[in-house]
Amino acid sequence: MKHFVLCLLLGCLCVPPAYAAEPETAASLVALMRQAQYSQGFEARMNVFVTKANGAHPAPMKIAVIGQFSAARQRLLVRAIAPEALRETSFAIAKQANRGIKTVKYRAGGELIGTDAQARLFDTGLVAWDMLNPWWEWASQSLEGKDRVGGRECLKMRSRADEQDSPVREVESCIDVQAGLALRTRLFDGGHNLLRTITVEKVLRKHDGSGSLAKKLNITGPAKLRTDIEVYAGDEEYLVSDETFAVLDRPMRAE
Amino acid sequence: MNLFRFALDNLYRRPARTMLTVSAIALGIAAVVALTSIAWGFEASWQRANDARGTDLIVTRMASENTMPSPFRAEQVQQVVSQLPHVQEVVGLLSEMLTVSQDAPPMFVFGWVHGSYLWEHLKLQEGRWPNKSNEQVVVIGTLAGEMLHKKVGDTVEIEGRIFPVVGIFESPALVENGALILTLDQAQQVTDKPGKVNVLNIKVDSDTGEADLARIKEQVKTSLPGFMAITSGELVSKNAVVRISKAMSNATILIAGLVGALVVFNTMLMSINERTREIGILLALGWQRATIMKLIVSEAMILSLVGGVLGILLGVGIAWGLEHIELMRGKIDAIFSVPFFFAVLGLSVVLGVSGGAYPAFKASRLLPSSALRQE
Numbered sequence: 001m002k003h004f005v006l007c008l009l010l011g012c013l014c015v016p017p018a019y020a021a022e023p024e025t026a027a028s029l030v031a032l033m034r035q036a037q038y039s040q041g042f043e044a045r046m047n048v049f050v051t052k053a054n055g056a057h058p059a060p061m062k063i064a065v066i067g068q069f070s071a072a073r074q075r076l077l078v079r080a081i082a083p084e085a086l087r088e089t090s091f092a093i094a095k096q097a098n099r100g101i102k103t104v105k106y107r108a109g110g111e112l113i114g115t116d117a118q119a120r121l122f123d124t125g126l127v128a129w130d131m132l133n134p135w136w137e138w139a140s141q142s143l144e145g146k147d148r149v150g151g152r153e154c155l156k157m158r159s160r161a162d163e164q165d166s167p168v169r170e171v172e173s174c175i176d177v178q179a180g181l182a183l184r185t186r187l188f189d190g191g192h193n194l195l196r197t198i199t200v201e202k203v204l205r206k207h208d209g210s211g212s213l214a215k216k217l218n219i220t221g222p223a224k225l226r227t228d229i230e231v232y233a234g235d236e237e238y239l240v241s242d243e244t245f246a247v248l249d250r251p252m253r254a255e
Numbered sequence: 256m257n258l259f260r261f262a263l264d265n266l267y268r269r270p271a272r273t274m275l276t277v278s279a280i281a282l283g284i285a286a287v288v289a290l291t292s293i294a295w296g297f298e299a300s301w302q303r304a305n306d307a308r309g310t311d312l313i314v315t316r317m318a319s320e321n322t323m324p325s326p327f328r329a330e331q332v333q334q335v336v337s338q339l340p341h342v343q344e345v346v347g348l349l350s351e352m353l354t355v356s357q358d359a360p361p362m363f364v365f366g367w368v369h370g371s372y373l374w375e376h377l378k379l380q381e382g383r384w385p386n387k388s389n390e391q392v393v394v395i396g397t398l399a400g401e402m403l404h405k406k407v408g409d410t411v412e413i414e415g416r417i418f419p420v421v422g423i424f425e426s427p428a429l430v431e432n433g434a435l436i437l438t439l440d441q442a443q444q445v446t447d448k449p450g451k452v453n454v455l456n457i458k459v460d461s462d463t464g465e466a467d468l469a470r471i472k473e474q475v476k477t478s479l480p481g482f483m484a485i486t487s488g489e490l491v492s493k494n495a496v497v498r499i500s501k502a503m504s505n506a507t508i509l510i511a512g513l514v515g516a517l518v519v520f521n522t523m524l525m526s527i528n529e530r531t532r533e534i535g536i537l538l539a540l541g542w543q544r545a546t547i548m549k550l551i552v553s554e555a556m557i558l559s560l561v562g563g564v565l566g567i568l569l570g571v572g573i574a575w576g577l578e579h580i581e582l583m584r585g586k587i588d589a590i591f592s593v594p595f596f597f598a599v600l601g602l603s604v605v606l607g608v609s610g611g612a613y614p615a616f617k618a619s620r621l622l623p624s625s626a627l628r629q630e
Contacts, residue, residue: 043448060357066447081414087415232353233352233446237327239328
C-alpha cells in the first residue's frame with residue numbers, strides 16, 4: 001500500500017502541468033500576439049496619472065479608447081473625457097497599407113490636424129505608434145529565453161525594425177503566453193538607447209476567458225516621465241459604426 | 256475556595272502574561288468579527304437592493320462573475336425573455352463604478368429604464384424624478400449626496416457631461432443610497448454603450464412557483480446561448496467581490512483559530528511548567544486528576560472567553576470605524592447578529608478547550624513524588 005501511495009505521489013510530480021503549449025518559434029509567438037489583439041470593437045475608459053521628472057503631477061486625466069483590430073485593419077480612437085480643458089480632444093490612429101501610421105488630432109466640430117505618430121498624446125507617456133504595436137509586423141523576430149515580470153513568467157522576444165530610419169529600431173517584449181499579453185515592452189532607438197518602457201501591473205481576464213487584458217500599466221520615459229494608467233470601465237464588444245472612424249477618411253491639414 | 260475562583264487567582268498571579276494572551280485572542284476574534292460582518296453585509300446589501308427592486312430573476316452573461324457583469328445588446332435578449340411564460344416585465348439595467356468627483360471615491364452610477372418598476376421602491380426625499388427617458392438629469396442617494404456635498408439644483412459631472420441633480424432619494428439598500436441614478440438612455444449615452452445593459456431584471460407573475468422559475472432558467476439557457484437566468488441571491492453569491500470577501504473571512508477564521516489555540520496552548524504549558532510543584536502538592540493533598548484537568552481547562556477557557564468578549568467589542572468597533580471612513584462610506588454595511596456573537600464566543604471556547612487540553616492532560620499525569628522534587 002505504501003509503495004502504491006509513493007508511486008502515485010511520484011507520478012503526480014512527474015506529470016507536466018496542463019498549461020497551454022508554449023510557442024516553439026518566434027513566428028508562432030508573433031502569430032499568437034497578433035491574434036490576441038484582434039477585436040471587432042472594444043472600448044476602454046482609463047484614468048491617466050502623469051508624474052513629471054521633477055515630481056509634479058498635472059491634473060489627472062480620463063480618456064476613452066475605442067479600437068478595432070483585424071488582420072486587414074487596425075485603428076484606434078483616443079478621446080479625452082477630463083479635465084475640461086482637454087474634453088472632446090481626440091486622436092484617430094490607423095495603420096495604413098504602407099505600414100505607416102496615420103494620426104489625426106481634432107476637436108468636436110473643429111479642423112483635422114495630421115500629427116506625428118511618435119508624438120506623446122495629451123502630454124502623457126502615451127504614444128500613438130506604440131498603441132498599434134507595429135513591431136509585430138516586422139520581419140526580424142527572435143526568442144530570447146524566459147524572464148519574470150511582476151512575479152509572472154514571460155517569454156522574451158526581440159523585434160528589429162525593417163526600416164533603418166524608423167525612430168524605434170528595436171523592441172524587447174516579455175510575453176505571458178497564457179494571457180496573450182506583453183507584460184513588459186521596451187522600445188529602443190538606433191543607438192540602442194531606451195526610449196520608453198511599458199509595464200503591465202494588473203491584468204483582467206477577458207469575459208470569454210480567451211486571454212487577459214491589461215487593467216493597470218505604467219509607461220516610463222522619456223526624461224523620467226512616468227504615466228500610470230488604470231482601466232476603470234470597458235466594453236469588449238463595442239459596436240463600431242461607420243461614423244466611429246470616419247475622420248480618418250476626411251481631408252486634414254499637416255501640423 | 257471553588258475551582259473557578261482558584262483558576263482566576265492563578266491567572267491574576269501573572270497579570271502581564273494573562274493580558275498578553277487575552278490581547279492576542281482578542282485581536283484574532285476582532286479580525287474574525289470585523290471581516291465576517293463586512294463580508295455578510297456586502298452580500299446582504301446587494302441582495303437587499305435586488306430584493307427591494309422586486310426582481311425575481313436576473314439574466315446576465317455566463318461568465319459574468321466579475322464585479323460588473325459585462326455589457327450586452329439588450330434588444331434581442333429582451334425579446335426572447337419577454338415571451339417566456341410567467342414573465343411579466345423585463346427591464347434592462349446598466350451599472351458602472353465611476354469617479355464623479357476628485358474629492359470622493361468612485362461611486363456606482365446606475366442607468367434604469369424610465370418609468371419601470373425598478374424606481375418604485377425608492378423614496379423621494381427631495382426634488383423630483385426624471386420626467387422622460389432622454390432628460391439629462393440625475394437623482395442621487397442620500398449618502399451619495401452627503402459624500403459629494405450635493406443637493407437638488409447642484410450639478411454633477413459624469414464622464415465629462417454635466418447633469419443637474421433633480422432629486423435625492425432613499426433606498427432600503429445601502430448600495431443604492433450611495434449611488435447616482437440616470438435613465439437608462441442617459442447612462443448608455445454617457446458610457447458610450449448604446450442599446451447595452453449589464454443585466455436584465457425579470458419580474459414574474461404572482462402564480463409563478465419554484466418549478467416555474469427553474470423552467471424559465473432552463474429555457475433561457477437553451478434559447479440564449481451564453482446567457483443565464485439566476486436569482487438575485489445566486490448573482491450576488493457569484494460576484495467576485497463577495498466571493499473574495501467571504502474567502503478572506505474564512506481564511507481569517509482559520510488563521511485566528513490556529514493562532515488563538517496556539518497562544519492558549521503556549522500560555523497554559525508555561526503555566527503548568529512553572530506550577531509543577533504546586534500541582535504535585537495538590538495531588539499529594541488528595542486532589543483528583545480530573546479536578547486538576549478541570550482547573551487547567553477552566554483557566555484556558557477564562558482566557559479565551561475574556562479574549563472573545565473583548566475581541567467582539569473591538570471587531571464591532573473596527574467595522575463601525577471602517578463604515579465611517581470617507582473611502583469606504585456607502586460600500587460597507589456590516590451585519591451583526593446575536594447568534595453570530597454567540598458563535599464567536601463558541602469559537603473562543605473551542606480555542607480555550609483545544610489550547611488547554613494537552614497542558615491539562617500533562618498536568619494531570621504528573622506523579623506527586625516527582626513533582627514535589629522539582630525546584
